[in-house]
Amino acid sequence: MSTQLTPLGTRARPLPLRGTWRLNRPGDIWYKPAFSAATATAVADGALLAAGRPDLVLYTSAGALCALYGHALPYAARAGALAVLVLGMTAGVGVALTAASLTGSAALLVLVAALLAAAQKVLCDASRIGPPGNIVLTFVTAGACFAPQRLGQVPLHLGLVLACGAFAWLVCMAPALVRPHGPERVVAARALEATARLLRARGDEVPGARHAATAALHTARRGLAHTRADGHPLAGLEGLLLRAESATITEGADGAAARLHESWARDLRAGRPLPDGPWPAPATGGTGAATAAGPEPVRSAGPQDTPTATGAGAPVGAAGPSPARSRRRRLRSPLVPVAVRVAAGAAAAGWASLALGVGHPYWAVVTAASVFQANTALSWQRALQRVLGNLLGLLLFALLPPAVRTGHAATALLTVVLLIGAEALIARNYWLASVCVTPMALLLTEFGGGHPARELIGDRWTDTLIGAAVGLLVCVLVTNRRAADRTDAALGRLSEARAAALALLDAPHSAHEAGRARDRLATALVELREAADVAAGEWWQRALPAERVRLAEHDGHRALAALVRRLAPAAA
Known part of the structure; x- marks a missing residue:
């Protein structure tokens, strides 16, 4: 990506188009979240239709959509992660419904939805809950902010969210009985x-x-x-x-x-038996230094908090940070600018939608929240993908009214089919998934009462343009200067991890020590590449030490190779 030097010594980077529309490989386990969420949604919708209460689909969908998460985690870790997610979804919906019951001010409700979106973005990035990240939570809670509500109805509606969330938990855990x-x-x-x-x-x-x-x-x-x-x-x-x-x-x-x-x-x-060895004996203690809660997905471009001094980025045996130091670190976190971007952009998009008289301002909030990615370049690409996908999705929705008019059962079936389609396509490219998500979101509004298709299409398209434009504007105005600082910090952690590994190689050591050093060095290498990728995509940033990063990675991988030779000399 070409750059040009500005008078202030920073670099203004052009926003890229390359790769925006490229189709990637299909996801290897896309069918697991797709059919888990489809099962939970179909059962919940069927129960509502049988009870004659399709108007409650927002609350059952909130819980059922939790089945999209956690499928990359081992079952022991998945159980805890999904339980926390269900409780988080219920809490977010509770805040939204309470706000909706206490005020009729649309401007205030937009602010509540924007703040919830920012909190969900930060918590999902910090916990690395993985795809689909915060956007499903924001989609549900933003809609709940504008659901007609009385305070006395909130407990029942939250009970539906929690019950369907519990059922989604069971659906996601059920495969453990067959393939633990x-x-x-x-x-x-x-x-x-x-x-x-x-x-x-x-x-x-x-x-x-x-x-x-x-x-x-x-x-x-x-x-x-x-x-x-x-x-x-x-x-x-x-x-x-x-x-x-x-x-x-x-x-x-x-x-x-x-x-x-x-x-x-x-x-x-x-599921075949493990290949026959002989394999090198694992270094006991190495992987054990990682969290036993399961894998921590590595994202190629996403902000994350810097590791604490007792984590992989700290010297072995180092003492934990003081409370004051921890507070300073949180305030310096790369997630802070991201939270500001989401809150400001989502609120501004919602208020702009209100000012233009659009009937569904929360769609602008959701669009803006979905635009915000790890850096400006990725946000720019996501905005373009969102606009194209929504346009095609609206064209698809325009063909559906004849089927929808046959009744709520047909609407529920179409919703489930589109949900499966979205999960099947999301790994290929976001704009392809949006083609399915857009009509699915519009169909959900049909359960609460019919709306003219032309009105829904017009509102959705207007809110898409508003959300994408305002989101990008906020990305440009709210710069993330901490991205370059994060790269510097990652370079320092890699230098420390490499020095510790080389010192270990020059002295007698156990396999346990070598395993821990290997894990620490690998973590530092991964974090440096993530930090450099995020910083490279910020449009206004001081010059990055690209050559220093390249040399650090080269030396780090050589040190890692030396450790691996010690851990597995026969295999190497």
Whole structure:
């Protein structure tokens, strides 16, 4: 991406178009969230139709849509994460419904929806709950802010949210009865596939492929933190990952090794027995230093808080930070500018929609909230994708009224089909998923009472343009200067982790110590690449130390390779 130097010593970066419309590979487990959410939604809608209360679909949908989350997590971690998510969804809807029952001011309700959107964005990014992130929560709570409501109705409606959320929890946990270790196998298979891509890479493809393999292997090891006990059905899986990691040390393409790793990945996905070893013995203590709650998904471009001093970015044995230092760190978090962007942009979009007399201002709030990504470049691309997807989705919705008029049962069926379509397409490109999400959102309004299709289409299109334009404007005005600071901090953590690893290699050490150093160094490498990618996409930023980042990554990967050779000398 070309840059030009400004008089202030910062760099103004043009907003890119490349890759905006490109279709990616389909998601490998898209059917799991798709059919889980479809099942929860279909059961909830069926119960409402049987009771003759389709007007309550907003509240049952709020709980049912929780089934979209957590499918990359091992079941032990998934249980806790989904429980917290359901409670968070219920709390957000509770705030929205209470506000709707206490005030009739649309401007004030827009502000409540915007603040909820900002809080949901920060909490989802900080917890790394994973796709679909905050946007589903914001979609539900923004609509709830404008649902006609009396204070006495709030407990019943929240009870519906909680009940359907509990059912969604059961749906997401049910596969554990059949394949109790399926998620661990999937995350390990992804790591093996990333390793195979690295083994096939040539020339300029190698650095990106090496980072992707390092990140996937690191995520897989974290996901296996609670499967390390001797005799566990997957006790040998970490040895397989260590063998894969040792293969990444080799220089140059190796097609035979790539095919071998791909065959192992297929075996894991198919539920076949683990490939025969011999595997290197895993370094006890390394992965155990990671959270036992399950894998922490690595996002290629997303803000995250800096690790605490007791996490992977701190020296082994370091004391935890003081409360005052923790407060300062939170205030310096890269998530703070993101929260400001979401709150300001969503509120401004909603108020602009009100000023223009649009009948559904919360759609502008949701559009603005969906635009805000990790940096300005990604937000620009998301805005373009949202506009195109909504336009095509509105054209699709214009063809649906004849089917909708046959009754609420047809509307419910179409909603479920569109939900599955959105999940099937979201990994391909966001604009494709929006083609399904847009008519689905409009169909949900039909349960609360029929609206003229022309009015719904006009309001949705106007709110899409308002939300996208205002969201981008706020992205430009509210710059994230902390993105470059985060890169500097990540460079420092990588330097410390590399120094500790090299010192360990020069002295006698146990496999436990080597494993912890390996995990710490891999974490630092992943965080540096994330931080550099986020900073590179901010349109107004001081010059980034690109060459320093490149050299740090190169030296870090060499140190990581040396540790792997010590952990798995036979495999290496």
